[in-house]
Amino acid sequence: MTTQDKNVERASKLDTATLSDALDKLGIVGQCHKIKARSTEFRTAGRAFTIKYGPASNPPGTVGDFIDDVPAGSMIVLDNNGREDATVWGDIMTEIAHRRGIAGTVINGVCRDVALCLKLGYPVFSRDHWMRTGKDRVQVEATNVPVNIGEARVQPGDILRGDADGVIVIPKEHEDAVLDAAETIHRAEEAIREACRGGMRLDEARKQFKYHQLQTREQ
Structure with missing residues (x-):
C-alpha cells in the first residue's frame, strides 16, 4: 500500500x-x-x-x-x-x-x-x-x-x-461512493456499541442510529 x-x-x-x-x-x-x-x-x-x-x-x-x-x-x-x-x-x-x-x-x-x-x-x-x-x-x-x-x-x-x-x-468508478457509505456505516455501528456500553438497550440504540436503514439499498 x-x-x-x-x-x-x-x-x-x-x-x-x-x-x-x-x-x-x-x-x-x-x-x-x-x-x-x-x-x-x-x-x-x-x-x-x-x-x-x-x-x-x-x-x-x-x-x-x-x-x-x-x-x-x-x-x-x-x-x-x-x-x-x-x-x-x-x-x-x-x-x-x-x-x-x-x-x-x-x-x-x-x-x-x-x-x-x-x-x-x-x-x-x-x-x-x-x-x-x-x-x-x-x-x-x-x-x-x-x-x-x-x-x-x-x-x-x-x-x-x-x-x-x-x-x-x-x-474504481464507484470507490468514493462505496468508501463514503462504508465510513458512515462504521461510524453508526461504533455509536451503537458506545451507547450500549453506556447502558442503552440495543433496540433503542439501533433505532436512534438508524441501524436497520444502514444497508438498505438506495433508490
Missing part, C-alpha cells in the same frame, strides 16, 4: 463486512464468494494487478512469469476459473512477492505451499489449497484484463480489501 493512495488507505481501515454492507446499499456486487484467507490474521488492501488463466496449450505456456512486473503495494488477482485441481501460486511466488512489497494475492482457484505464506505473513486468499501444480495444466492467457473472482468482476486498478471474512472488490 502506498501512502499516496488515500482510497486504499481508507479501505484498509474498514472491515470487509462493513464494505459489503456499503456495496449492498449501493447495489454493487463486489463480494468474492467462497474466496477465503489462508489465515484469519491476514488483513490487506491494494489495487488489482490481474492475470487471466486458461487450459494449457500444446506446447504449454507459462503459469506465472509476471511477478517482476507487479508494482509494490498491488494486489495480485489470479482468475483460474475456480479450478481446484491445479494450483497457480506457490512458495517461490510467495517469497518474491513478499520481498517486493506486494500487498497480497487473491485467487479464483487454489494455491499451494501454504506454510510459507503463513511463516512470512504474506496474505493469500483463495478457494482452497492443494499441492498439485498447474504447470502443463494451465497457462497465462492475458495480463491486466477484467477477470472474475468468486462471482465478482475485477478490473485492473480496482481496490481489493481482504481480511478474515474474505475479499471485497471496490470498482
Whole structure:
C-alpha cells in the first residue's frame, strides 16, 4: 500500500463486512464468494494487478512469469476459473512477492505451499489449497484484463480489501461512493456499541442510529 493512495488507505481501515454492507446499499456486487484467507490474521488492501488463466496449450505456456512486473503495494488477482485441481501460486511466488512489497494475492482457484505464506505473513486468499501444480495444466492467457473472482468482476486498478471474512472488490468508478457509505456505516455501528456500553438497550440504540436503514439499498 502506498501512502499516496488515500482510497486504499481508507479501505484498509474498514472491515470487509462493513464494505459489503456499503456495496449492498449501493447495489454493487463486489463480494468474492467462497474466496477465503489462508489465515484469519491476514488483513490487506491494494489495487488489482490481474492475470487471466486458461487450459494449457500444446506446447504449454507459462503459469506465472509476471511477478517482476507487479508494482509494490498491488494486489495480485489470479482468475483460474475456480479450478481446484491445479494450483497457480506457490512458495517461490510467495517469497518474491513478499520481498517486493506486494500487498497480497487473491485467487479464483487454489494455491499451494501454504506454510510459507503463513511463516512470512504474506496474505493469500483463495478457494482452497492443494499441492498439485498447474504447470502443463494451465497457462497465462492475458495480463491486466477484467477477470472474475468468486462471482465478482475485477478490473485492473480496482481496490481489493481482504481480511478474515474474505475479499471485497471496490470498482474504481464507484470507490468514493462505496468508501463514503462504508465510513458512515462504521461510524453508526461504533455509536451503537458506545451507547450500549453506556447502558442503552440495543433496540433503542439501533433505532436512534438508524441501524436497520444502514444497508438498505438506495433508490
